Amino acid sequence: MAALVGAVVLLGSGCEDAAPKKGADKPAGATTPAAPAASPSTAAMPTLVGQKFTDAEAAVKKLVSRAVEARSAYSDVPLAADHAAWAVCFQTPAAGSPLEPSSAVELSLVAPGKPCPDKAGAALAPSTAPAASRTPAPPKPKTSPPTDGGSTGGDGGGSGGGSGSGASSVYFKSCAExxxxxxAPMRRGQPGYRDALDRDKDGIACDK
Structure with missing residues (x-):
């Protein structure tokens, strides 16, 4: 009976030894190597249009290592040295585009209160504006003979300054003619009137 019990004990011991203990074959002090970390996913370009340059630059610096390039959105408006408050009109890369740490980011800006152009690099004041059309001046009207007799002094001779003295196409040598x-009679300003025919200088020629 004692021999039977000893055989059962020996059999049980053999079973324990047959099952290898977890980690029993590892040397003391050895550590399990950590699994390789997953590579970070590529960032996406945020939406920066409408933001101030300082805010947009701060958002980009979290994602890229290169400096943000700023330029004026208008080709004929220089970028101010202090453009922190200028607003973003256009961005490169576009919002949502993949962004690597080495990616170059360019922002087109406008001064506060200025509208954004239709496209980056447009001119604020185009130099190709049509020149003002030059309307030819209307011809000057022909000067008509004076109607008030001009000079009132002297007897008028034959070419006095009176109206009709030489400017009118009607000419009478004498009142008889x-x-x-x-x-006759002819008033000052009427065809044929001249001072030489107005003897009493009352403005009426050949009235006597």
Whole structure:
């Protein structure tokens, strides 16, 4: 009976030894190597349009190692040395594009209160504006003979300054000729009137 019990004990011991203990074959002090870390996913370009340059630059610096390049959105407006408050109109890369740490980021800015152009690099004041059309000046009207007799002094001679003295196409040598033509009397300013025919200088020629 004692021999049977000893055989059972020996059999049980053999079973324990057959099952290898976890980690029993590792040397003391050895550590399990850590699993390799997963590579970080590529960042996406944030939406920066409408933000102030300082805020946009701070957001980009968290994602890229290169300096942010700023320029004026207008080709004829220089970028101010202090453009921290300028607003972003255009961004490169576009919002949502993959962004690597070495990616270059460019922001086109406008001064506070200025509208954004239709496209980056447009001119604020285009130099190709059509020149003002030059309307030819209307021709000057021909000067008509004076109607008030001009000079009132002297007897008028034959070419006095009176109206009709030489400017009118009607000319009478004498009052007799004017009366014969049915033109007398002639008032100052009327065709044929001249100072030489107005003897009393009352503005009416050949009235006597």
């Amino acid at each position: 004017a009366k014969a033509a049915g033109a």
